Amino acid sequence: MSTHAAVVTIGPGLPLEIHQVKTPKAIGNQVKLRTEWTASTPLDLHQADGGLLVKSPQVLGDGFGGTVVEIGPEVSRLEVGDVVFGFGWRSQEEKAHQEYVVTNEYLLAKLPTGFSLQEAVTLPNNFVTAWHTLTKEAGLNLPWPKPENHKPQTRDQWILVWGGSSSVGQYILQVLKYYGYKNVVATASKAHHERLRTYGAKECFDYRNGDVSDEVQKFISLQSNGNGHISFIVDCIGSRTSSISPISKIAKPGTDVAIMLPVIVKDAAVGIKPELSMDVDEGVSWADGVERRGVRTHFYLDNQFLADKLQPEIMPSLLEKGVIKPNDQLIVEGDTLLERAEKALSKLRNKEVSGARLVWRIAAAQN
Template structure:
């Protein structure tokens, strides 16, 4: 079996390492992708610095953009030479921080011709997260094909996106707006407010404002509406003190909260180890009758339609038709695969990123 270079986490809070990984020949509906670009995520930091869901050594990364170089015998929709992008995470052979990844064709979509791989790589993990969280954890509909907006029973229902400038927050605003949800609220630093309104936010709030909870409630006050002022909250940050405590000041009986796991009890820094929790309901003191759930995107394939179509057809069409636009990118430079991966990890740890994705080239080989 041939091998290729991969970047792995080898110890909690340790430096990343370059390892030799087996290049796995595809079987069934699998394809082998020459990985050209990836985008770092907070999960990469949680796994390296917190050991979350890790067995060392573990290759990192779940966002793949590159070129198909080999297909299994049962592949239906992809061919050698196709430019693809997608979200894969189950085994080392599927991970993104390596020169070649072998994944199911259902985890990939063809790149629309007018976009580059480094633009498209900002989509897959967080668009999947939005569809899964909104439908599974908030219980709101996202039909495909889309129905006319006037059929949406929650068209004017307030929905709060905490962390609107995050990658997931930006896609949540665009997707919900496109599906006819018009009463979207978002928190972010003020410098992002105008952009978030262009993505569909009706109201924007500074998450650092000590009075943010009451301002959110006043913005959606409607005497004709029954139930909680804000019935649905998507927390894209899931920080115990940085988001959940403030959301608890907004949530009332009947509010449903979906927070992207893990709950960050303590952030990682250069000198301090992180601390995580997995129970959103127990993370803070919620009002009676608030349902708080943790979003587990890795289970999105339990939905049969999502497993077969979300990445292969829905996400590429969202991009090609302009329903969603790629996140802004910061290209992380470095002389080698390992240097680029480590530089991106250090930027994540230092929180030196806002409103953009850390995107970097994986393989130096051009096909």
Template sequence: MAMHKAVATVAIRAKLGLIDAQTVPPTGREVRVHVEWTASTPLDLHQNDGGLLVKHPQILGDGIAGKVVEVGPEAKNFVVGDKVFGFAFRENKQKAYQDYATVPETTLGKLPSGFTFQEAVTLPNNTVTIFHSVTKDLGLPLAWPRPTTKNPHADTPILIWGGSSSCGQYALQILSAWGYKNLLATASARHHDYLKSIGARHTFDYRDKDVAQQILKVAPHVPYVLDCIASQQNSLAIIAQVAQGGTRVAALLPVIVRDATDDEAPEYSMDTQGAVKWADGVEARGVRTHFYEEDAFFKEHLQTTVVPELLATGIVKPNKQRIVEGATLLERAQAAMDLLRRKDVSGERLVWRVSDLKLE
């Protein structure tokens, strides 16, 4: 079988390694993509430094943008040469940090004209995360096509903790486009104007000691909270001061008990309900987007139709991109990992060129 280069975890908290991976021909409805761009996410750090759901060597990355180079016998959405972007994660052959990824065609959409790979690759994993978490964990509808009638929850307060994160920015844009208009967001103050421009009605600085009281002053009862940070001390413990009986909290797992640093291993938990002391009647759920395909509509249409439409029609603007440079695939992957570990990411997505292969 043909081989190509890939970046993988080697051991917990070790430098990333360059490995030879099999170039897997697509079968059934799979397609093979030459991976040109990816976006690094905190999951890379959770996996490399925390060993979260990892068996070494594991190829990293779940967001790809590139060109289709081969289609399986039953694939019907794409032809060779199509520019595509998407989110896939199940096996090494699907992962992003390699020259070629072989993925189900349902995990890809066509790149809308007028957009670059760098812009598009910021969307797939976290727009899917928002559709999954809002509908399955918060229990709020996001029907497709978008309803034209007024949303009955137009005035219901919904708190987006971590509004400037990639997930938070997509949550604000998607929820407001679906008519959820009473959106509260926490972020550093320098991002407040931008978050208001993409749908936040009220913004709060999460570092303020009295941030919970500030939120309660604006919204005495907050029935829905999407925690895009899931830090035991720096988000969940504060949200617990806001949440009351009947509040539903959806936190993007893992719960971060201790962050990764250069000197210390991180500590994670998957227990949102037990992470902090909640008021009676608060339901705190842990979001796991890797189950989004259990929804048959999402499996078939979310990435093929909905996400490209969000981008093409301007319903969402891509996250701001910070291009990570490096002479090789491995250097770029390692540089992005080091930025994640230093928490040197604010209101932006780390994107970088993947394959060093020059195709004709």
């Protein structure tokens, strides 16, 4: 069996390394692709600096784009030469930061005409997270295909997206707009407010304002003649101090709250290991009757319909139709794979990007 280069973490806070790992063959309904582009996520930092759910040495990354080079005998939709993108996480072979990825056909989408892989890799992990959160955690009905003149019964309920300019937040707003939800508000820095309004936010609030919780409640009360109630809050940040704590002041009995895991207790910094938790209640006081849950996107395959449709069909269809737009990209340059990986991790650690995704090349496309 041949080998290929992979970016691995060998221990919390230690420098990344390039290891030669085995290149498996595609079997059954598996597809092998040569990975060309990836987009870094906070999970990469949680695993590299915090050792979250890691058994070292572990290949990093979960969003990839590349060209199909081999298919298993049960593959029916994809062919060698197809340009694809997707989200995988279940095994070392599926991880993104390596020259070859081997995964199941249902975790891959064909790249629609008119889009680049650099754009496409900003979607899969966070689009899947957005859809999973809205359907499972919020219990919203997002029928696919969307019927003509679709009007959800709950379209007038108030929804708060905390961290609307995050990748997940942007996709949540766009999906809610497509399905007809009107009373959606979001928090983000002021630089992103105009864009988020085009994505469907009725109003935006600067999360850095000390009284942002009061501002949100006042706005909804005025819009609802004093009868406003937030039905669902999604926390796309998952920080105990900067998001969960102010959200706990807004959530009232009957509000459902979904929080992206892990909870960040202490941020990573140069020479400092982050503190992470999987408990959304620890260190926070909630009003009685507030339902709160941690979002675990990796379980979306438990829903057979989404396993079959979400990445192969729904994701590329909405991209092609312009319903969802790729996140802005900040291209991470570097002479070597290791240099690009380390630079991306450093930018995450130092919080050098806002409202965009760190995108970088794994391997050059082959002719």
